Amino acid sequence: MKTATVKEIKTELKHCSSSELIALILRLSKFKKENKELLTYLLYESSNEDAYISGIKTEVDKLFSEINTSSYYFIKKSVRKILRIVKTYIRYSKKKETEVALLIYFCVQLNKVKPSIKYNTTLQNLYLRQVQLIKKNIATLHEDLQYDYSIELEKLNI
Structure with a gap:
């Protein structure tokens, strides 16, 4: 066909x-579950983007709290899964502000993971790629939002 x-x-x-x-x-x-999720976003959550973002942040918090930190292998596996989920939600919204806000939040949560990601090259590279993506997306936003998100980005200690 x-x-x-x-x-x-x-x-x-x-x-x-x-x-x-x-x-x-x-x-x-x-x-597909993704089709249902997209329809749910379009019908119920697209009108209130702030509530949508806060709901995703709550889910990300829950996922980060469930990470098995016994080895970097499990941390990497879990972090990739969380990032994949976040990127899916970003795709539903298609708004750069939402993308920047969620990726910054993801990076903040990733920095809080113990043991630190600084001792693992793969996790460090994943983190740096997200920071580069955030910087690229910040450049496309309105000047006021650029300033606000740049301040948040500076807090990530890059």
């Missing part, structure tokens, strides 16, 4: 009635 392009799907959806669209969306939501 050849997959249709986004343009083709868009033109086809224009010909559907609202009840057909609802049926298509509900059917789509049954296939």
Whole structure:
């Protein structure tokens, strides 16, 4: 089966009635958890971005508290999983402010992990890549937000 392009799907959806669209969306939501999460964000949480960010921060706190710190292997595995989850939530929002806020929070939490990430090259490199991404995204924001987030970035002791 050849997959249709986004343009083709868009033109086809224009010909559907609202009840057909609802049926298509509900059917789509049954296939993947990510589809359901995206629909949940779009329907319920996109109107209040601050509450969305604080909810994700709470989840990140919980995930960091559950990290097995017995070896760097388990720490790396857990940190990658947390970052993957954070990036998924960032993709739903598509707002640079949300991305910067969540990545800064992730880096702050990563710095708090004991034993320190400074003694592990992989974790240190992962941290530095996120900091570079934060700097790149800060440059695209409004000047006032750039200043605020730059101050938060300085607190990370880079």
